[in-house]
Amino acid sequence: MNAPTTALPTVVIGAGPVGLAAAAQLVERGIEPLVLEAGTAAGNAVREWSHVRLFSPWAEVVDPAAEKLLAPTGWVKPDGATYPTGGDWAEKYLQPLADVLGDRVRFSATATGVSRQGRDRVVDADRDQQPFTVHIQNADGAEQRITAHAVIDASGTWSTPSPIGGDGLPALGERTAGERISYRVPDLKDPAVRARYAGKRTAVIGSGASAFTALAYLADLAKATQETQAIWVLRRGISGATFGGGEADQLPARGALGLAAKAAVDDGHADAITGFRTDAVEKSGERLVLVAEDGRRLDPVDEVIVLTGFRPDLSFLNELRLGLDERLQSPAELAPLIDPNQHSCGTVYPHGVKELSHPEQNVYLVGMKSYGRAPTFLAMTGYEQVRSIAASLAGDQEAAERVELTLPETGVCGGAGLFDEPAGAEESGGCCAAPATLQIGIAAPATTGGC
Template sequence: MNDTPTTDQLPVVVVGAGPIGLAAAARLIERGIEPLVLEAGPSAGTAVRDWAHVRLFSPWAEVTDPAAEKLLAPTGWVRPDGVSYPTGGDWAEQYLQPLADVLGDKVRYDATVTGVARVGRDRIVDAGRDEQPFTVHITTADGREERLTARAVIDASGTWSVPSPMGADGLPALGEKSAAEHISYRVPDLKDPAVRARYAGKRTAVVGSGASAFTALAYLADLAKEEAGTHAVWILRRGITGSTYGGGEADQLPARGALGLRAKAAVEDGHASAVTGFRTDVVERDGDQLVLVAEDGRRLDPVDEVIVLTGFRPDLSFLSEVRLDLDERLQAPTALAPLIDPNVHSCGTVYPHGVNELSHPEQGVYLVGMKSYGRAPTFLAMTGFEQVRSIAAAIAGDQEAAERVELTLPETGVCGGAGLFDEPDTARAASGGGCCAAPATLQVGVGTPTTSGGC
């Protein structure tokens, strides 16, 4: 008797135990399909915990997946007050970790995926390719290497691990790497005494124009009120227009609008000074300080620290042996890219989408969540929940459900608002505005936060 499992008896491997990865697992279970979630960190929502101090733009009612809630219900779990706004820490502790605990051994921690391929087939070989299951290579925390076999792979690993550098050409500025001890790519948690000491009484350059930059400016302005000598130098690659600070009071996401107004107040009150049209080319040392030099030769006065908040990008290295169809600019699935391209879109929502937009030449491989958006800054987590609902239906063979739209996203009615994520240069290029008019539902980068008011 042959005990070797057939391909459809193998689990679906989900990469990442963040909000979208865990929602994918819940949707697969709903369909009677075994998931195996591989998380590189030691707990659920490892990336979310990195921005535990940041409050989401959206309330609890909009940051939990319906299938996940069904799994949690028998445990006595009750969703927190639907109108309150969780922090990243709240989200991880009160929802993501309980969900992962319910999934039990279907979640493996400290398991870093290092490669995905077809069993016995590199990306070149055609013969028998679609009949072969996937092999997933992982490395454990103690350095052991393992190989797992899967019927399909859903990559929900996000983009948090690959922040974009300071250089205006998308590469690190000359000297950026060697000055790493004075450069951060995260919004600082100034409630942490060690972090506070790093910025108190210092001149700090903040590079970026999205919500994370707004947050950093607001935090540093608050610090400046308590610690003399604290000052932010806000570096923008473009100029300041009426839309630079977002929708303000017109934004139907009040927390997001308030964040832009706080950044504006930081400049107007003198706690931050804005430098526009500055595209960083070189980072030079001046004793213990740094001097930023622009492409046009302009040199800024020395700063003590630099916070770079210029967006994120996907790590595609472990997918090198599967056949992906990605847009050459955004590194997003080709069918999805036209809907999210910041070179084109300045307003309007990205309509809910699923398996049709997220499929690749390699059948059974899907990039979901923030990773599916590549370098685009406009991902909405509720859209991610819809993505994995559709994909789970497709894997189960229910094509009708996979192609059916089960999510309605109301618009905020705000145009020219701040990008939902740390924006690349092109994010507002079309008309001076961000990808706004976004749903007045969840707006959070999963695996990738929109800090402070992230979502």
């Protein structure tokens, strides 16, 4: 019916850092990639946070195979010890890499569905012998269908941020209050964005690196403009692990983010509200009131920044037989390594094709999408993933199974990753021992739950 599937391209969905690295790794292995990017340029999602500086230096965000492709063009690798912004990463590395790949990258091409040719997910007969069929919608609305030997989904999770609600669903009133709610770290160098937050009371919801960054930005704004105040809303309590590994983090810039967030609280630029799981967002005139599941109500705020993580869009993969963890929506074999219910040590063992495989052969979720709802993904992790997958697709199982990466540790060890340990829990003394409580900041009014 068709040429052998090995003669078909391997489709890579997403021209971000890991998707383009996958293409470079495939080219190095003599496998023809076709990269489908919904945006108009390489690193489309990265460009949306172009103002944010990475906590990994240049030496750790350039894929080795990509560097080999770029070298003959005269491309000069930036100083490996310096830290790029998202904009730097896109303009100085991702776009040149896409340019080198040429017509192997198609822009304004959105993958809307992936299946086996002539087989929905129910049909077993000769399933693995059929090529993949990928449905695409172009910018003008025109649709087309292409066939592929393998599919690597590196589309990320940027387009699907998690909502405010502590139950994983939008809080009541969240949608109708959308004009005052943002799900991105604000670019306070943009005059319009700066005016939105200057002199205002802003709630920042979240406890990861993005929340740290937003708190640090708002603290700087508070130093320059009167009446600017941040309210840091945490679903958990504050412990020794709340601010990351600090000086113990092997990525110093990542540790510095947590220290900056701590300074924002210590210096009085942000009040920390703990154990607050938002149930509703109510309007109070032109302002918003956050209401917790336990009935607590915060004083009105002007703006809300929601940085509670992301989740994968799996809708266009519905006809594939994926083996996903029921909690994280990550590949089942990977989940135990990254599940914050089990550990929060921040140290993830390098992994590759074995942990990323599914019941459906030759389909892989990579990059941030492979982590499902889990946090703390590093570019280096994604580069190792696609190196292993490319080796496997080329038939080099020895290289596919070989570990070629050592990941930096966060310096964070302790406790359950999603909720505090119950009172009286015994300390194990190991990596996941419950951390000591860290007293920070100044007392907040009793109506806001204290600090």
